[in-house]
Amino acid sequence: MSVNSRRVRAIVRKELRDFRRNRSLTVGMAIIPVLFCVQPLVAVFTLDPAASTTLRHQHVLLYMLGIPALVPSFVAAYSVVGERQQGTLEPVLTTPIRREELLLGKALAALLPSLAVAYVVYGLFLACVELFAAPVVASALIRLPDLLAQLFFTPLLAGWSIWLAILISTRSNDIRVAQQFAMLASLPSIAVTTLVGLNVIKVSLVAGLVAAAALLLLNWIGWRFVSAIFDREQLIIGTK
Amino acid sequence: MPLTPENGVEIRRRISIMPESPGLYLRLSVVENLECFAELYETPDPTDRIDRALRAVNLVDRAGDACGALSKGLRQRVALARALLSDPEILFLDEPTAGLDPAAARDVHELIVALSRSGVTIFLTTHRLEEAERLCTRVAILNTTLRTIGRPAELRDQLFARTLTVKTLAPLGDPGLVFGDLPAVDGWHQDGPVAYVLTISDAAVAAPAVTRALVRAGADVLSISESRYSLEDVYFELIDENETAHGE
Numbered sequence A: 001m002s003v004n005s006r007r008v009r010a011i012v013r014k015e016l017r018d019f020r021r022n023r024s025l026t027v028g029m030a031i032i033p034v035l036f037c038v039q040p041l042v043a044v045f046t047l048d049p050a051a052s053t054t055l056r057h058q059h060v061l062l063y064m065l066g067i068p069a070l071v072p073s074f075v076a077a078y079s080v081v082g083e084r085q086q087g088t089l090e091p092v093l094t095t096p097i098r099r100e101e102l103l104l105g106k107a108l109a110a111l112l113p114s115l116a117v118a119y120v121v122y123g124l125f126l127a128c129v130e131l132f133a134a135p136v137v138a139s140a141l142i143r144l145p146d147l148l149a150q151l152f153f154t155p156l157l158a159g160w161s162i163w164l165a166i167l168i169s170t171r172s173n174d175i176r177v178a179q180q181f182a183m184l185a186s187l188p189s190i191a192v193t194t195l196v197g198l199n200v201i202k203v204s205l206v207a208g209l210v211a212a213a214a215l216l217l218l219n220w221i222g223w224r225f226v227s228a229i230f231d232r233e234q235l236i237i238g239t240k
Numbered sequence B: 001m002p003l004t005p006e007n008g009v010e011i012r013r014r015i016s017i018m019p020e021s022p023g024l025y026l027r028l029s030v031v032e033n034l035e036c037f038a039e040l041y042e043t044p045d046p047t048d049r050i051d052r053a054l055r056a057v058n059l060v061d062r063a064g065d066a067c068g069a070l071s072k073g074l075r076q077r078v079a080l081a082r083a084l085l086s087d088p089e090i091l092f093l094d095e096p097t098a099g100l101d102p103a104a105a106r107d108v109h110e111l112i113v114a115l116s117r118s119g120v121t122i123f124l125t126t127h128r129l130e131e132a133e134r135l136c137t138r139v140a141i142l143n144t145t146l147r148t149i150g151r152p153a154e155l156r157d158q159l160f161a162r163t164l165t166v167k168t169l170a171p172l173g174d175p176g177l178v179f180g181d182l183p184a185v186d187g188w189h190q191d192g193p194v195a196y197v198l199t200i201s202d203a204a205v206a207a208p209a210v211t212r213a214l215v216r217a218g219a220d221v222l223s224i225s226e227s228r229y230s231l232e233d234v235y236f237e238l239i240d241e242n243e244t245a246h247g248e
Helices: A005-021 A023-045 A049-056 A060-086 A089-093 A099-132 A135-141 A144-171 A175-197 A205-229 A232-237 B005-014 B030-040 B046-056 B072-084 B102-117 B129-135 B152-159 B175-179 B203-216 B231-247
Strands: B015-018 B090-094 B121-125 B139-143 B145-150 B163-168 B185-190 B195-200 B221-226
Touching: A005 A023, A005 A099, A005 B030, A023 A060, A023 A099, A049 A135, A060 A089, A060 A099, A060 A144, A060 A175, A089 A232, A099 A135, A099 A144, A099 A205, A144 A175, A144 A205, B005 B015, B015 B072, B030 B046, B030 B072, B046 B072, B072 B090, B072 B102, B102 B121, B102 B129, B121 B129, B129 B231, B139 B152, B139 B231, B145 B152, B145 B231, B152 B231, B163 B203, B175 B185, B175 B195, B175 B203, B185 B203, B195 B203, B203 B221
Parallel strands: B015 B090, B090 B121
Antiparallel strands: B139 B145, B163 B195, B163 B221, B185 B195
16 A cells, blocks of 8 residues: 555644644643653752762653653544544545545654654753753763663654554544543553663663664554554544 | 445545535634645645635635634635535535525535536535525435435426416306317316316427417416426425325
8 A cells, every 4th residue: 555645744734734723732732841841850950969870870861751652642632533523524534545644644743743842852851951950960861872762762652652642532532531541541651661761670772672673563553553443434424 | 436445545536525514624724724635635736726716616815814713604615615626526515505695605506507517416415405406407305214316307297297277367167168178288177266277298288279278268368377396395295295104
C-alpha cells in the first residue's frame, strides 16, 4: 500500500492550523510541561552540592521524557473523537484519503508540536540548571548519554503515546474521557523512564538501543493496528 | 467499476458528499477549509478550483472569514463549494437548502439544475417534496422502508387516475350524451352542480374532443383543466395505503 504524501500533508496542515486556534488544546499542551518543570527545578536549585555524587550514578533528567509521553496523548486523544463530535469527520472520510494516510497525518500533527514543546522545555530546563544550579550539581545532571537518550527517545515515546491515544480516540464518544484514558495509558512509559532515571532499572547502551528499536517497531505496529481497526463506514453512519 | 473495498479510493475520487450538517472546521477560514479538501482530492491547480467553487456559491467575498463566524446558510454554501471542488461525477446532497432563506435556496436550486445539465448525477435527500418534484428526474419515497421509486409523472400515474375537470356556467342538460362517446375519455362523474370530472387516458386527445363536444352542446364553459397531483399527494397516498394495510 502506497501512502500519498499530498493527502497526509493536507491533514497535517489542517490539524496544525486547528490546534493553533484551539485554546483548550494549547493551554493543555502548555500546562503539562510547566507541571513537569517547576518541582524538579526547585529541587535542583536547592540541592546540596554534596548530593552531586549520588546524581552522577543516576539519570534524573530522563524524568523529562514524561513530557513527550504525556503532551501528544492529550492532543492525539482529541483527533478522532473531537472531529466526530464536531461532525467534521464524515466529509473527510468520504474523500479519497485512505485510513492509513488520515491516521498518519493526525499522528504527525500531534507529534510535531509535541516534539517542539518537549525539546524546547528540555532546553530551557538545561539552561536553568546550567545558569542557576550549583556548578557541581549542573555537571552531575547534564551528561552526554542522558542528552542522547532524551534526543532519541523523545520522538519514539511520543509516537507510542500518540498511537495509544488515537486508538482510544477511535473508540470513544467523549473528548474528555478519551484524553483521560490516553493520559492513563501513557503512565507506564513514564513509570519505566522514571525507574531508569532513578537507576532502579539499570540500562546499558545495548539495552537502550534494543529499547529504541522495540519502540520504533511498536510505533509501526501501532500505525498498522489502529488503521486496521479504524472502521470508516461505522464512523460515517455513526453507529457503535 | 465494481463497488468493492479495493476500489474505494477510486470510487470516492468520483463522488462528493454534502452532509446535512456542513461539517466545517469552524476555527479555519473558508479558504483553509477548501484548501484541505482540494488537497485530499489531489485537485490540479487548487487555487483556481477553489476560486471557481466560491464563485459558484457566491462566497468569494467571504473567503477569508472563519467558518465559525458564518451564518448557517453561509456554512451550507461553503459545504456545497467543498462538494464541488473535485468536479464529481456523482454528487450526494443531504438537505442542501435546509436553513437557507428563499433567495439562497433558489440559488442552490439553480446550481443543482446547472450541475445536472452538465452531466453530474445528483442524489438529493430532502423532506421538501416540492423541491424534489422541481429538481429530480427520479424520486424514491422512503417511509421507514422504500415505498416507491420512479419518475414523478410515473408515480402520479400509478396512484392516481388522470382526469379532466370541466366547469360550466350552468348544469348540462344531458352530460352522458356530451361525454359518453369521446375519444380517450374512459368515464365521468358529476362533482357538484356545474362540475364534471372525466377519467381520461390521454389529455392531448381528450381535452380538444371534450371542448368540441361542449361547444356542440351549447354549454358555457368556464374552465377545462387537467387535474394535477403533486408529489406531496403521491406521498400521502402511499402513507395512507400503508396505514390502511396495517389497519387491516
